[in-house]
Amino acid sequence: METRRLWQVDAFADRVYRGNPCAVVFDAEGIPAERMQQIAAEMNLSETVFLLPPTRDDADYRARIFTPRSELPFAGHPTISAAFCVHESMRQAGLGPLPGILRQECHAGVIPVAVAARGGLPVFTMTQVAPTFIDIDLGAAEVAAALGCAEGDLADPPVEAANTGIAWMFVRLPSPESVAVLKPDMTAIAELSKRTGITGLAVWSVGATNPGVDVKLRAFAPAEGVPEDAATGSANGCLAALIARSAALGAGPVSYIAEQGVEMGRDARIVAATDGPDSGPRIGGHVVRVMEAVLTV
Template sequence: MMRRFLEVDVFSSGRLTGNPLAVVADADELTTEQMQRLAAWTNFSETTYLLAPTDPEADYRIRIFTPRQEYPFAGHPTIGSARAWLELGGVPRTPGRLIQECAAGLVPVRLEEDRLAFATPPRTRTGPLPDDDVARMATMLAIDPAEIVAHAWGVNGPEWRLVQLRDADAVRALRPSADRAGLHIGVVGLEAPGGECAYEVRGFGPTYEDPVTGSLNGALAQWLRERGEVPESYVVAQGSQIGRRGRVHVHDDGEHVWIGGDTIVVVDGRLAM
């Protein structure tokens, strides 16, 4: 069967500057095994599948796969899948507002002009990291533990361990070890006031650096807002050390922390599967 297959550049600041996402349409008849095999073949950080919703409130449903496993929720797949669904002719029940169904539940997505944003789901684990985890993070990041200003769990799908350094320059200077023992580490450093971006982020998976990460920035925004480190609205930079120029737009409306970004459909084709 031929299915539409899109590749979307997510959290971009121009073509080929963000995080790519593969999206497969009309995927209801695919098995979990087929979905996982294709995600391993594309080798993107995530591949998503558009499905008919099972919840009457949802506009559409997605499943999210990394090359190795399925996630209940992830950020850049949420925004990229919403863009693909709209590109394929999807019409939301409420103009300007989409409801996405995924394994984590219903996720509101809003469309403001041409920018999409999702409401960050609650973290399922918070609080400071254990001392032995902090020591491991320092070793993996090749820094002295004293350079870590603050740390916390930020689990909202991926199991992010959040680490704050003294400033954005310290984040950009990181040269972590290649093997991170299967962990997901999010590192943040604040920029000096007055610039385009409030802070610099780097997201390290077990063996790779993620170009731009929605789930990580959602957890970081909730954590930094709780501590009064950032304003209600700001922009985040990510990907600068791996040749990207990702931009994440954050807004806290008092009820939800919205994680938004620009998206570009780069590939629109057909998948024989």
């Protein structure tokens, strides 16, 4: 019976049981895609990552990323989770000097992840691909009904969308409190995703529940088997691009700290920055290991 090493980590968190959990399977060569999907469903986390040798000379490793229902071309918190696991396993093995940049191959291309110390813990910062902005034809009334909020709370336009490796829809609400109290209709949100072909719907506001935070965000992807995501690097990359385009936080380069996962008891912090609406956004945070296990494949 074949086995593989598996770590479960919490991404965008500086301590365990916060942020977004992710399972990372080492040495995944020889595991068929169908089995990877079964493992992801068994783990029942928002994503499970499988580490493989790269197929490109400009990458250090390859990652395949699965939700409980499908494979994704890219996702944010699995990317920094994978980088953490590669970096930490190198440190444990005494391999050095440790790289300052790891280059992850995935279906979206090669994603560089910078590693830097901050506050005694490494910070992993990915640079996502330059954004594509997507026209969305959804009415304010149906979006408000899906979210369980008043139609008048939605900004103009009511829905925006972007893709920095994976596509997200966005709704801006007037306050962090209005984001916090949402009780979305997951069936309705899944239907919106299926109609538009977009992964999920993220809701955000300027300001946040906690001090020292600039933006509050909640992300819902029930069509992928993820009713709510605790910390979403891909959504924050898209949001940074949209904020740069609209100058919602002021003209010029964008930099913010987002909180996410508070309502799930998984308080997360995501650091986002971009030089402009045509630049690849940079999304970073801490990662901590929660457990090590042996996986039967």
